[in-house]
Amino acid sequence: MAATMKDISRYTGLGLATISSYFNGGNVREKNRKKIEEAISALHYEVNEVARGLKTNETKTIGVVIPELNNIFCAEIITGMEDILRSQGYATIVCDCRTNEALEKEAMDFLLKKRVDGLINMPVDTHGQNLLQFQNKGKPIVLIDRRITGIRCDCVLVDNRNAAREATELLLQKGHTEIGIISGPRDVYTSEERLKGYVEAHQKARIPVQESLIYHGDYTIESGVQGLDRLVRRNPHMTAVFVTNYEMTLGSVIGINERNLSVPGDLSVIGYDNQAFARACSPTLTIVSQPTGEIAREAAEIILHRLREKEEQDEEQIVRICQGEMIPGRSVRTMGGCDETLSVRN
Amino acid sequence: MAATMKDISRYTGLGLATISSYFNGGNVREKNRKKIEEAISALHYEVNEVARGLKTNETKTIGVVIPELNNIFCAEIITGMEDILRSQGYATIVCDCRTNEALEKEAMDFLLKKRVDGLINMPVDTHGQNLLQFQNKGKPIVLIDRRITGIRCDCVLVDNRNAAREATELLLQKGHTEIGIISGPRDVYTSEERLKGYVEAHQKARIPVQESLIYHGDYTIESGVQGLDRLVRRNPHMTAVFVTNYEMTLGSVIGINERNLSVPGDLSVIGYDNQAFARACSPTLTIVSQPTGEIAREAAEIILHRLREKEEQDEEQIVRICQGEMIPGRSVRTMGGCDETLSVRN
DNA sequence: ATGAAAGCGCTAACAA
DNA sequence: TTGTTAGCGCTTTCAT
Numbered sequence: 001m002a003a004t005m006k007d008i009s010r011y012t013g014l015g016l017a018t019i020s021s022y023f024n025g026g027n028v029r030e031k032n033r034k035k036i037e038e039a040i041s042a043l044h045y046e047v048n049e050v051a052r053g054l055k056t057n058e059t060k061t062i063g064v065v066i067p068e069l070n071n072i073f074c075a076e077i078i079t080g081m082e083d084i085l086r087s088q089g090y091a092t093i094v095c096d097c098r099t100n101e102a103l104e105k106e107a108m109d110f111l112l113k114k115r116v117d118g119l120i121n122m123p124v125d126t127h128g129q130n131l132l133q134f135q136n137k138g139k140p141i142v143l144i145d146r147r148i149t150g151i152r153c154d155c156v157l158v159d160n161r162n163a164a165r166e167a168t169e170l171l172l173q174k175g176h177t178e179i180g181i182i183s184g185p186r187d188v189y190t191s192e193e194r195l196k197g198y199v200e201a202h203q204k205a206r207i208p209v210q211e212s213l214i215y216h217g218d219y220t221i222e223s224g225v226q227g228l229d230r231l232v233r234r235n236p237h238m239t240a241v242f243v244t245n246y247e248m249t250l251g252s253v254i255g256i257n258e259r260n261l262s263v264p265g266d267l268s269v270i271g272y273d274n275q276a277f278a279r280a281c282s283p284t285l286t287i288v289s290q291p292t293g294e295i296a297r298e299a300a301e302i303i304l305h306r307l308r309e310k311e312e313q314d315e316e317q318i319v320r321i322c323q324g325e326m327i328p329g330r331s332v333r334t335m336g337g338c339d340e341t342l343s344v345r346n
Numbered sequence: 347m348a349a350t351m352k353d354i355s356r357y358t359g360l361g362l363a364t365i366s367s368y369f370n371g372g373n374v375r376e377k378n379r380k381k382i383e384e385a386i387s388a389l390h391y392e393v394n395e396v397a398r399g400l401k402t403n404e405t406k407t408i409g410v411v412i413p414e415l416n417n418i419f420c421a422e423i424i425t426g427m428e429d430i431l432r433s434q435g436y437a438t439i440v441c442d443c444r445t446n447e448a449l450e451k452e453a454m455d456f457l458l459k460k461r462v463d464g465l466i467n468m469p470v471d472t473h474g475q476n477l478l479q480f481q482n483k484g485k486p487i488v489l490i491d492r493r494i495t496g497i498r499c500d501c502v503l504v505d506n507r508n509a510a511r512e513a514t515e516l517l518l519q520k521g522h523t524e525i526g527i528i529s530g531p532r533d534v535y536t537s538e539e540r541l542k543g544y545v546e547a548h549q550k551a552r553i554p555v556q557e558s559l560i561y562h563g564d565y566t567i568e569s570g571v572q573g574l575d576r577l578v579r580r581n582p583h584m585t586a587v588f589v590t591n592y593e594m595t596l597g598s599v600i601g602i603n604e605r606n607l608s609v610p611g612d613l614s615v616i617g618y619d620n621q622a623f624a625r626a627c628s629p630t631l632t633i634v635s636q637p638t639g640e641i642a643r644e645a646a647e648i649i650l651h652r653l654r655e656k657e658e659q660d661e662e663q664i665v666r667i668c669q670g671e672m673i674p675g676r677s678v679r680t681m682g683g684c685d686e687t688l689s690v691r692n
Numbered sequence: 693a694t695g696a697a698a699g700c701g702c703t704a705a706c707a708a
Numbered sequence: 709t710t711g712t713t714a715g716c717g718c719t720t721t722c723a724t
Contacts, residue, residue, distance in 0.1 A: 015696070020719055049460060054717080056718085061460075075415050075416040094438060096429065114406075115394070257627075277596070277626075282603040282628065361711035363709095363710060369703095374709075399702090400700090400701080400703095706712085
């Protein structure tokens with residue numbers, strides 16, 4: 001069996017309180033400090049965090065609930081957060097809820113049972129009922145990427161509206177007037193914001209928004225394929241399309257290939273996320289890229305902050321807004337003028 | 347504060363042993379069972395797993411150490427495993443070690459400190475020194491995707507050699523004789539096996555293997571880009587290339603675009619993993635696809651099995667071999683004959 | 693600065 | 709079947 005503090009106590013002849021004090025940054029006489037350290041290495045002692053957790057009511061564990069782990073956007077964020085949290089002694093328990101509200105609730109209940117110290121959530125559910133249980137127990141919550149109603153808590157967001165507006169404006173500036181959008185689900189925050197950005201750009205340019213140019217997908221590859229198909233068929237004069245997440249962008253490219261369309265000759269495209277994929281497309285895709293590293297860092301820091309300042313509850317809600325970025329490719333054609341030609345090989 | 351068993355005891359007038367017995371499947375008189383259940387819902391009682399863990403020396407937690415979480419292959423496997431483990435009450439703590447041996451060791455130490463009940467590992471390190479600590483403590487280990495020396499434990503593998511041989515044979519059958527391979531690092535199991543498959547196919551076909559056609563990358567996108575570049579420059583007569591993981595496949599496609607090569611006209615390509623990406627390529631990529639779901643299921647089941655049969659230690663080592671699968675695309679040209687033409691648009 | 697002792701919430705051995 | 713009790717390994721008063 002592993003050594004316990006009792007063993008250290010026996011080995012050094014010191015009391016438990018001294019040993020504990022040593023591990024918790026208390027004052028221990030230099031001589032005893034030495035003795036303890038000797039005992040530790042002699043006995044290969046390691047603090048039992050489970051026992052400590054029972055006493056302190058902390059598990060040094062953070063729960064993370066996300067819609068899909070095999071979604072590059074989520075994966076990148078988790079990678080970043082996990083790194084920081086671990087460096088501070090916190091384990092990350094991930095729960096993938098498959099973009100399903102019921103499973104999301106199950107995951108939250110599970111994490112609550114596991115007594116995580118805090119929760120980081122990219123919510124599927126939009127009214128935040130499940131989150132309340134955490135809040136009631138005084139456990140900090142940080143929402144990432146999506147804001148929801150029904151709960152007031154810290155969150156890290158991206159300025160989706162701005163990013164989408166910029167993307168749409170680029171298209172408008174290049175002379176496109178019939179721009180399709182493959183949007184996300186109606187009730188998802190990011191999706192709504194991106195659509196608003198699209199609309200705003202049109203309003204600023206005084207170009208009417210046509211319903212037929214808006215397709216609501218569900219952020220999956222298949223809905224990207226289908227969205228492209230629908231938009232193309234419904235809108236014979238559409239010259240550009242803006243796709244609002246990576247999976248649907250991938251789907252759109254599949255659709256474009258299957259329909260044998262030429263980019264940007266037949267259709268200009270602006271995608272979302274995943275720079276490597278954009279570079280692998282031919283021609284390279286112009287995309288909106290999101291700052292996953294920054295999101296991860298902010299979220300981890302906020303929750304660590306809350307965990308440290310456990311007492312000062314009634315502090316202000318923290319809201320961080322990160323900015324997306326346009327990564328230029330060659331998938332947008334300039335209309336009217338002829339400075340970009342149509343033929344593109346492979 | 348949350349209710350404890352003591353509260354239930356007080357509420358029902360029953361002793362702690364009875365309550366505990368109730369929660370651990372013991373025999374409890376129907377009448378008392380009812381009472382306990384009433385108390386549970388009245389007090390919103392939930393077992394405190396931390397306390398239980400202290401007593402039973404179990405945390406109901408599994409550690410997972412992988413090289414890169416934002417690697418679709420890893421992400422898919424984790425998604426699958428997490429799902430199954432959670433359904434059995436086990437939390438999954440993921441640690442991404444960034445394909446770095448030192449970080450991998452740190453992650454293992456961390457998980458040991460967190461007292462996980464078992465470990466699932468896709469190893470970066472090849473001699474298994476770090477794993478020994480788990481084994482010595484009687485904690486089950488399941489290796490996935492990669493076999494390593496220096497430790498005898500359960501593992502779930504893919505028949506990489508076979509998959510690579512089939513892919514290479516396809517190219518040979520189509521008349522290619524100068525086939526490049528973008529292989530992985532020299533000391534990684536999967537990489538070695540895939541290379542062996544490539545060599546075997548050549549030997550069977552009595553076609554000599556040329557050193558200049560072998561490039562060793564490191565499973566990253568950049569090494570795919572570079573690998574393609576090197577191979578093309580070194581081998582003017584190379585007509586096909588086999589790329590042995592997803593990231594490098596993505597990199598190769600980037601390289602192909604940047605060099606303005608036509609597929610399969612100038613170069614036939616067989617990639618690896620990620621069917622969606624293969625479909626998004628133009629022409630669609632022929633790839634070797636790996637059974638991530640199956641790997642996940644097997645790994646989770648093995649570790650759960652070991653956790654259940656804690657006592658019967660000296661059982662046989664379990665080794666599961668899953669099969670990859672070729673997914674045909676249009677990226678392989680038939681040489682000599684002219685049944686596939688060169689020009690491919692967009 | 694250190695020691696003694698109580699107790700976190702649970703399980704399990706023993707008695708009844 | 710049920711109750712009593714002693715820990716699991718730690719933290720934390722309270723004395724000293």
